[in-house]
Amino acid sequence: MIDTKAFRSLSYGLYLVTAKAGEKQAGCVVNTFAQVTSQPPQASIAINKENFTTGVILEAGRFEVSVLAQDAPMELIGRFGFHTSADTDKFSDTQIALDEADIPYVAEHTVAHFRVNVKQTLDLGTHIYIMGEVEESSVLSKDEPMTYAYYHQVKGGKTPPKASSYEGPAEPGAPVxxxxxxxxxxxxxxxxxxxxxxxxxxxxxxxxxxxxxxxxxxxxxxxxxxxx
Structure with missing residues (x-):
């Protein structure tokens, strides 16, 4: 038997993943960014196959991750988490910066950023596991990073259907x-x-x-x- 409520005891952060391939740039919200090793510095994400951002990451071979601070407004999270980059310019009303590889990353309400060079991918069914080496990182503020629990319990945020932790329409507050x-x-x-x-x-x-x-x-x- 699998009790899906057990997964709620796991701790996550909240991150904005961005990428650029040619003229295409995209971004979305994930809670699956994690350090894998320290020497060499490696990190990974699991991201839904249907996300427009996923295709841009795989085409570019690199991606950026911004660690959201607790004071990040719901408007920023909503812009990246509940719209698709296929038809929405998520960067137009967002403070961004360019890393050394000219990849844009969100520079407002963020604690740190990382640029990751893709080394391996693994098909997980609905999602793709992407692991790579961290090529660049820096601390952007001294603010407290936002946890997924804080996003839900304090900010009242909901889980998008494409998120790894989405439990389906039975989740309280999910639309019918x-x-x-x-x-x-x-x-x-x-x-x-x-x-x-x-x-x-x-x-x-x-x-x-x-x-x-x-x-x-x-x-x-x-x-x-x-x-x-």
Whole structure:
């Protein structure tokens, strides 16, 4: 028997992974970045095959990792975690810097950054394990790094479906598309509210003052009114 709740006792960080191949640049959120060895310095990530960022990493053969600080806003996390780089320029409203290989990395609300040269990959089914040698790293601030537990418990963040730790629709707060679609089709509400961070839509005329997005955890103030 496998009790999936046991996985919740494992400790993770929260990281922004970025890459650039030619004119393509991409980024996403992962919680799987980890040091593998110290001599030579090696690190790894596990990343969903369907992520646009994954293809850019494999094409480039290098990637950057920014370690998020506890004060990182949900807007930044939502921009990289709940949108795809295939149709969204995640870097346009983000403070970035270029490493020595001209790969962009997120330089705001981050504790440190690492550039990793890909050495090995392993097909894990839904994900790809990517291991490589750290070519460059530096400390960017003295802030406390954000843990995955802090993201959930303090910031109220949710787990994107493509994340390694996603447990499926049974996760509390996960959206059920059929409910929203049915509400809209019934024509009961005249308006809906769209989260400007992750794009989630609530089909109600009014949002409660204490409402938080069930996907990315931001408050009512981050929703925009749309007419049905």
């Amino acid at each position: 598309a059929a409910d929203g679609a049915a509400s809209a089709a019934d024509g009961a509400p005249k308006f809906a509210w769209r989260c400007t961070v992750c794009g989630h839509i609530e089909y109600v005329d009014e949002l409660p003052d204490d409402f938080t997005c069930p996907i990315c955890g931001v408050g009512k103030e981050m929703f925009e009114l749309i007419e049905l």
